[in-house]
Amino acid sequence: MHNAERFSQNIEISDQAKRYINDFELDAEALKDKKILDIGCGDEAQFIEFCLENNIDGIVGVDLRPPVSQELAAKVKGHYVVGQVDNLPFKPEQFDMVLMRSVINPDTELDVNKVVGEAISSLKVNGKLEIYPIWREKPMFEKINNVLKRLNNEEYSIDWQEKDALHAGDQELHKDLLIITRKGIVQ
Numbered sequence: 001m002h003n004a005e006r007f008s009q010n011i012e013i014s015d016q017a018k019r020y021i022n023d024f025e026l027d028a029e030a031l032k033d034k035k036i037l038d039i040g041c042g043d044e045a046q047f048i049e050f051c052l053e054n055n056i057d058g059i060v061g062v063d064l065r066p067p068v069s070q071e072l073a074a075k076v077k078g079h080y081v082v083g084q085v086d087n088l089p090f091k092p093e094q095f096d097m098v099l100m101r102s103v104i105n106p107d108t109e110l111d112v113n114k115v116v117g118e119a120i121s122s123l124k125v126n127g128k129l130e131i132y133p134i135w136r137e138k139p140m141f142e143k144i145n146n147v148l149k150r151l152n153n154e155e156y157s158i159d160w161q162e163k164d165a166l167h168a169g170d171q172e173l174h175k176d177l178l179i180i181t182r183k184g185i186v187q
């Protein structure tokens with residue numbers, strides 16, 4: 001059973017929130033006492049709404065666009081910030097979990113080094129950054145890998161999970177989940 005199906009037995013859950021839960025393998029109970037940042041949350045902010053409906057009050061999203069309606073803006077007030085992913089409007093080291101879903105894509109014009117660097121800086125010790133999807137065969141993998149190579153591996157651990165594979169002509173394409181954990185430096 002997918003993670004999202006466990007929740008949907010009791011409550012109605014939006015498609016966007018389902019995708020977050022399944023792609024990042026989230027457990028709503030484990031998120032309750034966490035500070036969570038959703039980078040490039042989308043102006044419909046459905047994952048933020050899901051969190052607020054489930055007493056996950058430590059959620060905050062950032063997007064360059066404001067919420068799509070005034071009604072939504074009122075609902076997510078205090079949990080949605082208009083800002084840039086490559087210059088996050090938060091102090092560093094504030095979050096236990098940072099999610100970035102479908103923000104950097106293979107054709108992105110964003111500076112991947114800067115965006116991932118900002119996301120990493122926002123992690124507390126023991127915090128996790130999850131980025132999905134990374135297309136393994138596309139140039140974005142190379143860009144991400146260049147960022148990862150520069151991380152101090154005493155301070156960060158890096159895990160990859162293969163989430164999806166699809167055929168495009170004679171090519172097989174993989175969509176991977178990247179998890180970066182800030183371990184902190186053991187003295």
Ligand SMILES: C[S@@+](CC[C@H](N)C(=O)[O-])C[C@H]1O[C@@H](n2cnc3c(N)ncnc32)[C@H](O)[C@@H]1O
Nearest residue numbers: 040041042043063064065083084085101102103
């Ligand atoms: C494809 S949507 C993904 C939305 C959501 N994360 C999801 O998975 O459903 C990409 C989002 O990234 C936001 N975005 C793109 N570039 C950005 C930037 N430079 N600063 C802030 N947000 C940005 C867009 O406004 C859009 O809402």
